[in-house]
Amino acid sequence: EDKVVQSPLSLVxxxxxxxxxxxxxxxxxxxSLLWYKQEKKAPTFLFMLTSSGIExxxxxxxxxxxxxxxxxxxxxxxxxxxxxxxxxxxxxxTGSARQLTFxxxxxxxxxx
Amino acid sequence: xxxxxxxxRHLVRRRGQEARLRCSPMKGHSHVYWYRQLPEEGLKFMVxxxxxxxxxxxxxxxxxxxxxxxxxxxxxxxxxxxxxxxSAAYFCASSYGGNTxxxxxxxxxxxxx
Numbered sequence: 001e002d003k004v005v006q007s008p009l010s011l012v013x014x015x016x017x018x019x020x021x022x023x024x025x026x027x028x029x030x031x032s033l034l035w036y037k038q039e040k041k042a043p044t045f046l047f048m049l050t051s052s053g054i055e056x057x058x059x060x061x062x063x064x065x066x067x068x069x070x071x072x073x074x075x076x077x078x079x080x081x082x083x084x085x086x087x088x089x090x091x092x093x094t095g096s097a098r099q100l101t102f103x104x105x106x107x108x109x110x111x112x
Numbered sequence: 113x114x115x116x117x118x119x120x121r122h123l124v125r126r127r128g129q130e131a132r133l134r135c136s137p138m139k140g141h142s143h144v145y146w147y148r149q150l151p152e153e154g155l156k157f158m159v160x161x162x163x164x165x166x167x168x169x170x171x172x173x174x175x176x177x178x179x180x181x182x183x184x185x186x187x188x189x190x191x192x193x194x195x196x197x198x199s200a201a202y203f204c205a206s207s208y209g210g211n212t213x214x215x216x217x218x219x220x221x222x223x224x225x
Binding site for chain 2 (some may be wrong): 034036042043044045048088090099100101102103104105
């Protein structure tokens, strides 16, 4: 069974801090790893990572995959209160269906 | 281009009633996925559908749950004879193809009383 573990479970920082969220996984046949931001209700897509060592960047957010270590990190620099959310990591295997296995998420709280 | 649309946003059903949750994928997307998020738990995969076909329903409970994605119209997740344990947020996601990122709807919060 595929498994995703995220750490820390929760994190409280102040505006301007830089945070690193971790995701480790066990998957039978890896296809991709995805990061989502969940505020209130809907998870919104952040990144899809398929290749090891290639950093993906979007504004203050960046993410990189390490297939050797079976892990990924999500970095957020110069955090803002609007970054407060649950950050979800999910992995997808190469099975016949695009079945995502999610971690339990990291609850990030950014204080003013 | 509207995002993934789910309705209703909130649904209250009494035990034993039926719940129908609708999901309209993003324009041009033909792949739909349903997930359930129970309180204090992460998102759990339920079913993956393409137009008129169920590709993978390995995450669906064996009884009372069914899903469809007809040629015309939204995808429907149907829960018959609901029980309290069905109370959860149900999310739908859609993607253009099998290898592209999936975008989520706002979810339907089902409460069984």
